[in-house]
Amino acid sequence: MVKGIVASEGYAVGTAYVYAEPTIIIDRRKIELSETDAECERFADAVSEGKTQINQIRQKAGECLDESEANVFKAHLSIINDPSLRKKVNRKIENDRVTADNALEAVMINLVATFARMDNPLIRERALDIKDVCTRLLCILTGTELRTLSGLDDQTIIVAKTLTPSDTIQMDYAKVCGLVVEEGGTTSHTAILARTLGIPAVVGVSGAAEELKTGTELFLDAVDGTVSEGLSGDEAADFRKKLDRYLQMKNELAGYADMESVTKDGRKIEVCANIGSYKDCEAAQKYGIEGVGLFRTEFLYMGKQNWPSEQEQFEEYRKVAELMGSRGVIVRTLDIGGDKGLPYFDFGEEDNPFLGWRAIRMCLDNRGVLKTQLRAILKASAYGKLRIMYPMITSIDEIRAANNILAEAKKELDQEGLGYDGNIEVGIMVETPAAAVIADRIIEYVDFFSIGTNDLTQYTTASDRGNKKIASLCDPYHPAVLRLIGNVIDVSHAAGKWTGMCGELAGDPRMTETLVGMGIDELSMSAGSVLKVRKALTEIDSVQSAEKAGKILAMSTAREIRDALTEGGQDGN
Amino acid sequence: MITKEYVIPCASGLHARPASELVQMTQELESEVTLHHLGNGEIADAKSIIEVLSLGADKGDTIKIEADGDDEEAAVERIIDLLDHVEE
Helix, strand or coil: CEECEEEECEEEEEEEEEECCCCCCCCCCECCHHHHHHHHHHHHHHHHHHHHHHHHHHHHHHHHCCHHHHHHHHHHHHHHCCHHHHHHHHHHHHHHCECHHHHHHHHHHHHHHHHHCCCCHHHHHHHHHHHHHHHHHHHHHHCCCCCCCCCCCCCEEEEECCCCHHHHCCCCHHHEEEEEECCCCCCCHHHHHHHHHCCCEEECCCCHHHHCCCCCEEEEEECCCEEEECCCHHHHHHHHHHHHHHHHHHHHHHHHHHCCCECCCCCECEEEEEECCHHHHHHHHHHCCCCEEEEECHHHHCCCCCCCCHHHHHHHHHHHHHHHCCCEEEEECCCCECCECECCECCCCCCCHHHCCCHHHHHHHCHHHHHHHHHHHHHHHHHCEEEEEECCCCCHHHHHHHHHHHHHHHHHHHHHCCCCCCCCEEEEEECCHHHHHCHHHHHHHCCEEEECHHHHHHHHCCCCCCCHHHCCCCCCCCHHHHHHHHHHHHHHHHCCCEEEECCHHHHCHHHHHHHHHHCCCEEEECHHHHHHHHHHHHCCCHHHHHHHHHHHHCCCCHHHHHHHHHCCCCCCC | CEEEEEECCCCCCCCHHHHHHHHHHHCCCCCEEEEEECCCCCEEECCCHHHHHHCCCCCCCEEEEEEECCCHHHHHHHHHHHHHHCCC
């Protein structure tokens, strides 16, 4: 049994497919002069076969590629077509009298090392593309099977060291019932993908790719975060019972997709999804979301080689706006820095990146970056109901400064004669204790609040949310966090405005009653939690929940609160 | 054969997108195209992404574009046009 961190809850029984780098056996014999032409030709054949393969995968991926994925293919094709690669390999075959695979391997090692040493981070990243392409060619030359994620059997559990966007594009989602990944945390690409698709996933499982073998039956418990091989007898029967209950519940929940999010006594709360792209937004439609409470735009900036252009951003925001129609979409301006960097921008070394130059702080120092984004959001606002949200706000000065840039962007669009929603709402993400405490002052400058509970918890309890040793301290059930939330909601209502929530707490069905009792107006979460929360919502009475919330807020410890919320028999599944 | 000196205008230099677009375009040309970095002395085949990226040409660096072949004049023009207008 191996253990990891749950990235997407659920249970699965399936066949392991270990997706790992292939073991390539190179033919290292010296060749005769008479053989060199044949080896060069063998390399040329491998190149055309490689091109065919890349084009086939590209075709299969079809039109659903986003730009960063399409760029992976472009990069791979330009490398495989590279005349210099061919020249280098041919020269090596002729001069050193080695086989094509031996020559290519040497050239690859050399190129990858050269690129990895380059100063420019954009170019350093290309080392990965070169390695991918050369590995494909080496597999062709040596007749080695190159593992891919297409053409999987039914009920496959994928086991991998890491999964990059270029791996997952070719993944046949319908065949995958679970993911086990060695790298990554709960906010990694894999984790977000798994939650969006509703596939159980465990990440941070060290040694999984070595320990688990392709073809064995795996029991994936993505509630406790364990993966077991070959359970039998009672253990297997117990597991299957849990799996059945999970599948049954999933089925039952499916019925909530078409329901309205109202309490028993008719109070309407918007249940929305957090998305990182248009693709996520499309995938979330099946849960009947009533809006997007958080559009994380940083994914448009990450995995790229340069700042995304205004046009590129506009296209993405417009597609989301059109898809959602009259349903609101809160677009959070760039939240980067802290634990997330950009390959093309130097944030500098920081002792405390989470307390450092991130999000709105960095954007206000790089006005051009923020203005480009605000122009793109404004232009897209003509196509639906977009709202703007600034992250990491601690003071009114920051809101004023950001709004000045917004005003400039509006003025520019006016001058250019471009349309936008003149009444677009502007809010802030409340995720610092500073903002939560002076929310009564801040509310005069904004149209709404959205509480980001992950960071609010981390900053309130002064505990790094990535540090496992203090994970138990970073608890959103801490009464201090809940009191701050209560204050934020109250002052927004006193000003005739509203408050939503987009942190993980919003997707925790045990907390739904308390939050409704505190008066929350909107809850936004991973798409995979929408149905659970909607179900919880339909089972509560808003008057009773206000009484209960009062009791919860009067409690002294996180444990007391957790006990009170779990004893009702809701097990959080 | 014709040559022309040119100063790189792209903020990120001849890396990333400008480099890949350049290579995609030059691969369609008849002419042999060579880029000489006049600062560091490196030389690159403009049809090779690997060599273009290894050239180390940053914004403001001067390169000499050298084209040799039937479409050499159009080649140089198209390269300059692309680098002048490429969206980063």
